[in-house]
Amino acid sequence: xxxxxxxxxxxxxxxxxxxxxxxxxxxxxxxxxxxxxxxxxxxxxxxxxxxxxxxxxxxxxxxxxxxxxxxxxxxxxxxxxxxxxxxxxxxxxxxxxxxxxxxxxxxxxxxxxxxxxxxxxxxxxxxxxxxxxxxxxxxxxxxxxxxxxxxxxxxxxxxxxxxxxxxxxxxxxxxxxxxxxxxxxxxxxxxxxxxxxxxxxxxxxxxxxxxxxxxxxxxxxxxxxxxxxxxxxxxxxxxxxxxxxxxxxxxxxxxxxxxxxxxxxxxxxxxxxxxxxxxxxxxxxxxxxxxxxxxxxxxxxxxxxxxxxxxxxxxxxxxxxxxxxxxxxxxxxxxxx
Amino acid sequence: xxxxxxxxxxxxxxxxxxxxxxxxxxxxxxxxxxxxxxxxxxxxxxxxxxxxxxxxxxxxxxxxxxxxxxxxxxxxxxxxxxxxxxxxxxxxxxxxxxxxxxxxxxxxxxxxxxxxxxxxxxxxxxxxxxxxxxxxxxxxxxxxxxxxxxxxxxxxxxxxxxxxxxxxxxxxxxxxxxxxxxxxxxxxxxxxxxxxxxxxxxxxxxxxxxxxxxxxxxxxxxxxxxxxxxxxxxxxxxxxxxxxxxxxxxxxxxxxxxxxxxxxxxxxxxxxxxxxxxxxxxxxxxxxxxxxxxxxxxxxxxxxxxxxxxxxxxxxxxxxxxxxxxxxxxxxxxxxxxxxxxxxxxxx
Numbered sequence: 196x197x198x199x200x201x202x203x204x205x206x207x208x209x210x211x212x213x214x215x216x217x218x219x220x221x222x223x224x225x226x227x228x229x230x231x232x233x234x235x236x237x238x239x240x241x242x243x244x245x246x247x248x249x250x251x252x253x254x255x256x257x258x259x260x261x262x263x264x265x266x267x268x269x270x271x272x273x274x275x276x277x278x279x280x281x282x283x284x285x286x287x288x289x290x291x292x293x294x295x296x297x298x299x300x301x302x303x304x305x306x307x308x309x310x311x312x313x314x315x316x317x318x319x320x321x322x323x324x325x326x327x328x329x330x331x332x333x334x335x336x337x338x339x340x341x342x343x344x345x346x347x348x349x350x351x352x353x354x355x356x357x358x359x360x361x362x363x364x365x366x367x368x369x370x371x372x373x374x375x376x377x378x379x380x381x382x383x384x385x386x387x388x389x390x391x392x393x394x395x396x397x398x399x400x401x402x403x404x405x406x407x408x409x410x411x412x413x414x415x416x417x418x419x420x421x422x423x424x425x426x427x428x429x430x431x432x433x434x435x436x437x438x439x440x441x442x443x444x445x446x447x448x449x450x451x452x453x454x455x456x457x458x459x460x461x462x463x464x465x466x467x468x469x470x471x472x473x474x475x476x477x478x479x480x481x482x483x484x485x486x487x488x489x490x491x492x493x494x495x496x497x498x499x500x501x502x503x504x505x506x507x508x509x510x511x512x513x514x515x516x517x518x519x520x521x522x523x524x525x526x527x528x529x530x531x532x
Numbered sequence: 533x534x535x536x537x538x539x540x541x542x543x544x545x546x547x548x549x550x551x552x553x554x555x556x557x558x559x560x561x562x563x564x565x566x567x568x569x570x571x572x573x574x575x576x577x578x579x580x581x582x583x584x585x586x587x588x589x590x591x592x593x594x595x596x597x598x599x600x601x602x603x604x605x606x607x608x609x610x611x612x613x614x615x616x617x618x619x620x621x622x623x624x625x626x627x628x629x630x631x632x633x634x635x636x637x638x639x640x641x642x643x644x645x646x647x648x649x650x651x652x653x654x655x656x657x658x659x660x661x662x663x664x665x666x667x668x669x670x671x672x673x674x675x676x677x678x679x680x681x682x683x684x685x686x687x688x689x690x691x692x693x694x695x696x697x698x699x700x701x702x703x704x705x706x707x708x709x710x711x712x713x714x715x716x717x718x719x720x721x722x723x724x725x726x727x728x729x730x731x732x733x734x735x736x737x738x739x740x741x742x743x744x745x746x747x748x749x750x751x752x753x754x755x756x757x758x759x760x761x762x763x764x765x766x767x768x769x770x771x772x773x774x775x776x777x778x779x780x781x782x783x784x785x786x787x788x789x790x791x792x793x794x795x796x797x798x799x800x801x802x803x804x805x806x807x808x809x810x811x812x813x814x815x816x817x818x819x820x821x822x823x824x825x826x827x828x829x830x831x832x833x834x835x836x837x838x839x840x841x842x843x844x845x846x847x848x849x850x851x852x853x854x855x856x857x858x859x860x861x862x863x864x865x866x867x868x869x870x871x872x873x874x875x876x877x878x879x880x
Binding site (some may be wrong): 265315316317318320321322323325326327328329330331332333334336337339340341377446449450453459460489491492493494495497498499500502505506509513 | 580678679684696821
């Protein structure tokens with residue numbers, strides 16, 4: 196085994212996912228001691244159940260951030276889709292599967308609006324989705340006049356958010372399918388490769404012959420559709436659809452994605468990292484709750500964790516860049532000062 | 533250690549007036565009316581939109597221009613304007629700060645507690661501005677010294693400050709403030725005048741500083757091209773740090789001027805302020821990619837967006853449409869930009 200090989204082994208161990216798994220294990224170890232009923236099968240499944248919506252949003256956000264973009268509108272879109280679903284089911288009198296299908300279409304359309312502005316007019320995603328963040332939430336409030344609340348959904352719909360298959364919460368299989376699908380898309384298809392290529396260098400991707408606009412549009416439409424799916428699961432779990440559903444979820448999703456090692460500048464990141472990020476946040480929240488700690492501590496620790504992890508990554512990058520530079524340029528001229 | 537060549541063309545002497553960092557229009561129309569129009573297209577179009585809105589209001593609901601109503605609208609907008617000025621600097625410097633809503637809340641509570649502790653108002657004001665600057669300097673340190681992306685750093689500090697405040701105060705209002713706190717102890721009219729004067733003073737000072745002080749030009753330089761700015765002898769890290777400190781200090785001031793309007797202080801205040809100010813700045817034509825934009829545009833953006841809510845009330849439209857209209861204005865403004873740059877791109 197030569198030195199290069201050893202170094203690459205060492206490096207693959209130092210990957211971001213390993214760091215996150217270590218954090219998760221520390222969390223698990225601490226909370227198993229301090230929390231009542233933390234390390235039980237039931238609680239594990241509860242954590243899963245409550246992280247499905249954020250997890251879905253984070254899954255949809257991953258391709259977007261991989262392309263170097265961002266989607267601030269998903270939380271608002273969740274609210275809008277929840278309200279639309281309620282309207283379609285109660286006021287338009289549609290059967291709930293039809294209403295659910297139409298809601299997914301609305302999510303895709305809303306994502307398409309973002310995509311249209313970003314790709315056709317070449318506008319910065321941060322600004323476009325900031326605008327649609329306001330627009331979608333506003334539409335949700337306008338549709339309900341700010342007060343309307345949709346309740347008493349049919350029980351076979353609610354079963355998707357409150358029911359169990361044996362011990363497994365009903366929404367977990369949906370989440371698993373979505374996770375596998377996004378993983379396949381990002382890691383096993385040319386689409387995923389082109390997301391990264393665009394994130395690294397949009398112009399370079401264009402010169403390489405990639406249809407940059409269409410790939411970007413796909414990422415945003417996917418994010419919108421997934422937000423609609425999250426809205427359906429949210430409504431099924433909570434049993435009501437109000438205009439303020441999902442407020443602040445976009446930031447939680449972004450936090451999870453960034454914590455999962457995806458670079459906010461695009462080009463670098465994995466779906467399994469995102470899933471670990473979601474798990475880290477969910478376990479932290481649940482563990483603190485069961486340890487009788489104030490819920491605010493979860494927020495503070497989330498922020499701190501984000502900063503620490505990023506600083507560590509930045510320091511590691513600086514370190515490795517210096518090593519690469521010293522490897523490429525071994526002999527420095529000593530004559531000049 | 534090899535030294536970098538800082539001046540690739542040593543024969544040419546660079547005078548201080550050789551570069552204005554590309555702000556001069558290159559087609560020689562700088563002094564003509566058309567040049568002014570085309571350079572300030574965005575600021576002017578927002579101002580025109582504002583005028584149209586005001587004219588519609590004048591025709592349909594003259595009560596909007598009643599003295600008390602107008603004063604209320606403007607005093608509500610004044611703190612937003614101060615924060616938006618800071619945000620303008622941050623965005624021109626090609627950074628972003630989404631933690632100001634939380635900073636605003638923390639500063640408001642600190643203002644109330646200091647006043648309750650019996651400190652005189654000038655000391656309270658200084659203390660609030662200083663605590664804002666301190667929080668801003670933390671962001672600045674992470675962004676400038678550690679090189680972390682500002683959107684993630686401020687996302688983290690946003691959550692941290694907000695939750696820390698909730699933990700500390702448990703959602704409790706700051707009540708029973710001393711008499712000298714609300715409106716600085718004057719009557720309402722004088723207090724409102726002071727808020728407006730404070731905002732106007734900050735705005736004018738910043739406009740002058742951005743145009744005439746070297747530090748102001750440095751912000752533009754670092755925002756347009758960090759590396760070029762470094763080669764020109766500017767310290768980009770220092771400028772970035774400074775911009776975040778100014779942002780924090782202005783947030784503190786905005787929080788104080790907002791807090792003195794009420795009899796007690798809500799710890800949840802300032803939620804969504806970051807998006808409100810970013811929206812105003814963007815509508816005002818400041819490029820999110822840094823290096824371009826004017827404070828005048830921000831002023832027009834703030835005024836336009838803060839007129840919508842009262843306008844809806846006076847036009848007897850449901851208030852729930854406010855966010856829809858805000859979002860539509862943001863999207864329209866940036867879409868107009870996109871169309872314009874595409875057309876210009878084709879012509880060239």
